[in-house]
Amino acid sequence: MIADNIVHFARVLRDAGFGLGPDRVLAALAAVELVGLRRRGDVHAALSAVMLERHEQQPLFDAAFDTFWRDPKLLEQMMYLLLPKISGRGDKPRPPRANRLAEALSVPRAPDQPNPANATAREEVQFEAQFSFSERERLQKADFESMTRAEYALAKKLAEQLPLPIDPVRRRRHEAASSPRGGARIDLRATLQRMARQPHTLAPLYTRAREETPALVVLLDISGSMERYSRLLLHYVHGLMRRSLRVHTLTFGTRLSHITRCLRERDPDVALRLADAAVRDWKGGTRIASSLHEFNQRWARRLLGANAAVLLVTDGLDRDEHGDLGAAAARLRRLAHQVVWLNPLLRFDGFEAKAAGVRALLPHVDRMLPVHNLASLADLGRALRTPQRPTQFLLH
Amino acid sequence: MSLPLPESVDAVIALLADQNYVCERPLATALFLALKLQRPLFLEGAPGVGKTELAKSLARALATQLLRVQCYEGLDVAQTAYEWNVARQLIEIRLAEAVHDTDRERLTHSLYSRQMLIERPLLRALTQPRSPVLLIDELDRADEPFDAFLLEVLAENQLTIPEYGTVAATAPPITLITSNRTREIHDALRRRCLYHWVDYPSVERELDIVRRKAPGASERLYRQVVEFVQRMRTLDLFKSPGVAETIDWANALLALNTLQLDPASVQDTLGVLLKHQDDLVKMQGGDTAKLLDELRAKALL
Numbered sequence A: 001m002i003a004d005n006i007v008h009f010a011r012v013l014r015d016a017g018f019g020l021g022p023d024r025v026l027a028a029l030a031a032v033e034l035v036g037l038r039r040r041g042d043v044h045a046a047l048s049a050v051m052l053e054r055h056e057q058q059p060l061f062d063a064a065f066d067t068f069w070r071d072p073k074l075l076e077q078m079m080y081l082l083l084p085k086i087s088g089r090g091d092k093p094r095p096p097r098a099n100r101l102a103e104a105l106s107v108p109r110a111p112d113q114p115n116p117a118n119a120t121a122r123e124e125v126q127f128e129a130q131f132s133f134s135e136r137e138r139l140q141k142a143d144f145e146s147m148t149r150a151e152y153a154l155a156k157k158l159a160e161q162l163p164l165p166i167d168p169v170r171r172r173r174h175e176a177a178s179s180p181r182g183g184a185r186i187d188l189r190a191t192l193q194r195m196a197r198q199p200h201t202l203a204p205l206y207t208r209a210r211e212e213t214p215a216l217v218v219l220l221d222i223s224g225s226m227e228r229y230s231r232l233l234l235h236y237v238h239g240l241m242r243r244s245l246r247v248h249t250l251t252f253g254t255r256l257s258h259i260t261r262c263l264r265e266r267d268p269d270v271a272l273r274l275a276d277a278a279v280r281d282w283k284g285g286t287r288i289a290s291s292l293h294e295f296n297q298r299w300a301r302r303l304l305g306a307n308a309a310v311l312l313v314t315d316g317l318d319r320d321e322h323g324d325l326g327a328a329a330a331r332l333r334r335l336a337h338q339v340v341w342l343n344p345l346l347r348f349d350g351f352e353a354k355a356a357g358v359r360a361l362l363p364h365v366d367r368m369l370p371v372h373n374l375a376s377l378a379d380l381g382r383a384l385r386t387p388q389r390p391t392q393f394l395l396h
Numbered sequence B: 001m002s003l004p005l006p007e008s009v010d011a012v013i014a015l016l017a018d019q020n021y022v023c024e025r026p027l028a029t030a031l032f033l034a035l036k037l038q039r040p041l042f043l044e045g046a047p048g049v050g051k052t053e054l055a056k057s058l059a060r061a062l063a064t065q066l067l068r069v070q071c072y073e074g075l076d077v078a079q080t081a082y083e084w085n086v087a088r089q090l091i092e093i094r095l096a097e098a099v100h101d102t103d104r105e106r107l108t109h110s111l112y113s114r115q116m117l118i119e120r121p122l123l124r125a126l127t128q129p130r131s132p133v134l135l136i137d138e139l140d141r142a143d144e145p146f147d148a149f150l151l152e153v154l155a156e157n158q159l160t161i162p163e164y165g166t167v168a169a170t171a172p173p174i175t176l177i178t179s180n181r182t183r184e185i186h187d188a189l190r191r192r193c194l195y196h197w198v199d200y201p202s203v204e205r206e207l208d209i210v211r212r213k214a215p216g217a218s219e220r221l222y223r224q225v226v227e228f229v230q231r232m233r234t235l236d237l238f239k240s241p242g243v244a245e246t247i248d249w250a251n252a253l254l255a256l257n258t259l260q261l262d263p264a265s266v267q268d269t270l271g272v273l274l275k276h277q278d279d280l281v282k283m284q285g286g287d288t289a290k291l292l293d294e295l296r297a298k299a300l301l
Helices: A002-015 A022-035 A040-051 A055-070 A072-087 A099-106 A116-136 A149-161 A188-197 A224-242 A268-278 A288-303 A321-335 A356-364 A377-385 B009-018 B025-037 B051-061 B086-098 B104-111 B121-127 B144-156 B187-191 B203-213 B219-232 B243-255 B263-273 B277-297
Strands: A169-177 A206-212 A216-221 A247-252 A256-258 A309-313 A338-343 A367-370 B041-045 B066-070 B082-084 B117-119 B133-137 B158-161 B165-168 B174-179 B194-198
Touching (some): A002 A055, A022 B025, A040 B194, A149 A224, A188 B086, A216 A288, A224 A268, A224 A309, A224 A377, A247 A288, A288 A321, A321 A338, B009 B025, B009 B051, B025 B051, B041 B051, B051 B133, B066 B121, B086 B104, B117 B121, B121 B133, B121 B144, B121 B165, B144 B158, B203 B219, B219 B243, B219 B263, B243 B263, B263 B277
Parallel strands (some): A216 A247, A309 A338, A338 A367, B041 B174, B041 B194, B066 B133
Antiparallel strands (some): A169 A206, B082 B117
């Protein structure tokens, strides 16, 4: 009886998105057997110890547990409510077919790879169409159009080939080195192994500290003024994640949303659709200061360990009320190993830091990446390729 | 030899209480299950809520050895599991040369024998005659390759050394892993553990803890201290004070012969509770007075 209930309970949780394998269900059965059924609190604690993986799951688990174990009648009702969902697993509504799939099916394959100039031209046409559409309809949802094949190829290429705007950091972990130069150390274990194989050689092997790209936290402004760029940048970030870099992504407009898990999806269209559903404040207003403050308080400690870098993507068009923005940016600078600001609105020549928000942010970033008229992924590529200059002189 | 383990959740609570470790029932349940199901217990929570202390108290309570791996970036096998005693291996080679021993098979065998291994905590945890408590502290500070390396030890209680073979545990260790969440630990590792989020304790529980850990003050002062800290945790601070800070603060007030909280004594000792400049400024700017007023309203001052 109780076994049935636990199996059912696990199934409900699985439908709610918990990753519960059969091993966990078995462990849950054993756990409940061990603590007994006399105290409800013990059963709750036992099941949460076995079934939870992270603290964020707790509220959902508690709600499910309460409903499930309160009353068998209610349980039946709930099961009834869940029934269509459970039985309907086989025939889920199909996700809308991706643009690039339709394209691949209908259009005969292009004879050769389109050259970059060609691709850019095609893209611009498509973007024009998209802009006029979003000008007409101001929806709260981002309504991402799925990617075309050219965009997909370009996004992939950009993410894979372009240098990242952040500096690598030197780790304490060592890797094999060919020469003793540059702070290398002798690897005794490997040397001895070689000596055992080739007894007459005494050539030491070396290791040196490994340099690697640090984890990257992308803070993406998705307010109204940044609307045109969010889709592009999300595609770029998704590409970076597929390149198996450690990338965390948060969006902010009027509130901060963590969308890393959505973007882990391999397919960019599915990933962006999930992100779209998770974020509520597309195209709204901006509160950069309070968003940065919230990031510092709630997320910085969790994401900015091990010399992580921050890529801040915003136009900086916000008022610096009571110096809040400056203070929040200064703290962010202290918490992160490096802060790079990608500003898609500005051109480098003749740029003057006039907006209060820009003036407040500038002293606290290591580097600013200005992108003039970011209209396509190709523009982003150009900006990432050009060497960056320090931000200091912009403030005069 | 496995240890005599507590038979119920209440027994776990009593066992830990003997070591002056006061724990909430859900935590005791998770620990009880970890002991019974022989699974590692993965503890997450804010700093200073007693995650590490739990492992220490448990080792004392079960009268067994505590083996601790303090994690940091770049931690590798040589520092945590085992290392070949290369100096000794080199001597072995020289000795073989001196007596003209050319049997390479035998030499290799003796070079990679058990005597040549230097045991580090993870390997030592597997070779003890009596189950030790293995504490992997602040796992979030280590980098991801180390998580992957831990999987075998955690799931199978064994360790594979390429040159030597597999070492299986004689008595399975009781493994506790702690994390402050400065990095997300991989799901593969979470899956192999029982999970518990250690929260700040309730007022009553924290009073009990402070009474045990900072003996000698008046009941009134204990209550003031705990209520003050509990209220502080509801403020928007960068780092809320943990239980460890509460205990330190009570001890600090005792050392200064404070009989009851007043603005001056709080101001002087605030550095014990808060370790960030911004938080200190915030508390000095009127929040201290507000909290003291609240205590006064509750007739605690």
